[in-house]
Amino acid sequence: MxxxxxxxxxxxxxxxxxxxxxxxxxxxxxxxxxxxxxxxxxxxxxxxxxxxxxxxxxxxxxxxxxxxxxxxxxxxxxxxxxxxxxxxxxxxxxxxxxxxxxxxxxxxxxxxxxxxxxxxxxxxxxxxxxxxxxxxxxxxxxxxxxxxxxxxxxxxMENRPFAWALRLGLLVTAVGSILGFMMTQPTPEQLAALQAGETVSVVGAHSVGVADGGAGLPFVGWSTEGGDMRPAHFVGLHALQLIPLLGVFVNRRFNTRLSEGRRTALVAIGGLGYLGFVLLLLWQSQRAQPLIAPDALTLTVLGGLVGAVFLAAMAVAAKKRIEPEKLTVN
Structure with a gap:
């Protein structure tokens, strides 16, 4: 049943x-x-x-x-x-x-x-x-x-955690969209050719440090030879779905355990952590580093980001709810 x-x-x-x-x-x-x-x-x-x-x-x-x-x-x-x-x-x-x-x-x-x-x-x-x-x-x-x-x-909106999940989803998506415009800017080689008065057939690129069209991951095509801005763009765009889902999860999982204010704080921590991950992917790509081959510095920063989000979330979730004192009759 x-x-x-x-x-x-x-x-x-x-x-x-x-x-x-x-x-x-x-x-x-x-x-x-x-x-x-x-x-x-x-x-x-x-x-x-x-x-x-x-x-x-x-x-x-x-x-x-x-x-x-x-x-x-x-x-x-x-x-x-x-x-x-x-x-x-x-x-x-x-x-x-x-x-x-x-x-x-x-x-x-x-x-x-x-x-x-x-x-x-x-x-x-x-x-x-x-x-x-x-x-x-x-x-x-x-x-x-x-x-x-x-x-x-x-x-x-009555449900503050969910309301902020919607807002943060849209705002992080806006940041992810901006990364698409970054790809349309001329590469240093293209800019030099344009400044020299040469005719170019391509303006802009997905990849950093290598030419577009090289070896890439299956289906998505993200470069495995150099940096690629598409992962950051992709993750940023899909904040539109994932951060609202975080709001739904937080409400369902912690509805009886945490106050509305602390559930809102958890959503904010998750949303900001998500934005930090988008920016980390962008930073990695700008260093001409393939997504699947992060160096020690990238992994260290990723570990720091995950740790900061985890500790902040635990600090919010670990606080005990203050219950009103019960009156006793002697």
Whole structure:
């Protein structure tokens, strides 16, 4: 009976989640649903199309971005459902975000179909225009992310730990998004060529210390030969899902043990620790160090970060709850 009840509660929870997503912004819901179709399409195309773009299968990048769009559109719609009192602004945020995601996906799929790189590609006026257009709408998505964070900062919510999990998730995601713009900056070699008046076909790069397109990890393609900014970008973007999940976990695990204030402190410690990890990954990449080959200094800093988060969390969780004194009658 308990198993059946848990299963039914799970189904009801899933139904409620979908109702929140669809009911908040239909454009984001449509984009998420359409990205599922595109994801399936990339699997089929990968089977029949063996072309390589910058050393990777042509449809891998569209596949990764379809997955990312499903998660981003669905999560943002869910977060917007907690904003009360600004229906028109919520519709604008959802609509502009959906438009930005569609433009980015369209550019990536169009260029993959042509067999050319979608990012950093300025080899022709058309390629440069597509890259520039994608970048413009990515900025729109970023601004809408920050606007959502501002609305939730102003929003009064009864559950403070969960409220701060939503806010920190959006803020750390905004930081992770900024790292994408860092990749579009010319490398020292590209900048030298531009300053010398030479024509370049590529502006920007994922990798640091090595050229893009070299040996990389399966599927994600993160460089195994030099630094790569994509891990920090990836981890930062998915704070949108992981930090709110931390808020849910803290509430469920410590609801009866810790006060609301201390649960909020745990969420803040986790969120700041997550941000610290994003910055650590960025720092590692800027030292031209592969993700899977951290040196002693990187491991030391990582150990210090994990230790600081653990000790801070333990200090908050270990405090005994102060119970009101019981009156006794003599």
């Amino acid at each position: 308990n198993t059946l009840t848990s299963w039914m509660d799970s189904k009801q929870s899933q139904a409620s989640l979908w109702q929140r997503i669809i009911g908040t912004d239909r454009f984001l819901a449509w984009v998420a649903a359409g990205s599922v179709v595109l994801f399936v399409a990339t699997i089929v195309l990968s089977i029949f199309d063996s072309r390589l773009i910058t050393g990777a299968p042509a449809w891998i990048k569209p596949m990764k971005f379809a997955i990312s769009t499903i998660l981003y559109a669905g999560t943002l719609a869910w977060m917007l459902s907690f904003v009360k009192g600004y229906p028109r602004l919520v519709r604008w945020i959802g609509g502009l975000t959906a438009l930005g995601l569609v433009v980015e996906l369209a550019g990536i799929f169009f260029q993959a179909g042509r067999g050319v790189a979608s990012h950093f590609n300025v080899s022709t006026p058309l390629n440069a225009a597509i890259f520039s257009l994608m970048g413009t709408f990515v900025m729109v998505i970023w601004v809408m992310n920050v606007a959502t964070a501002v609305l939730l900062m102003r929003q009064k």
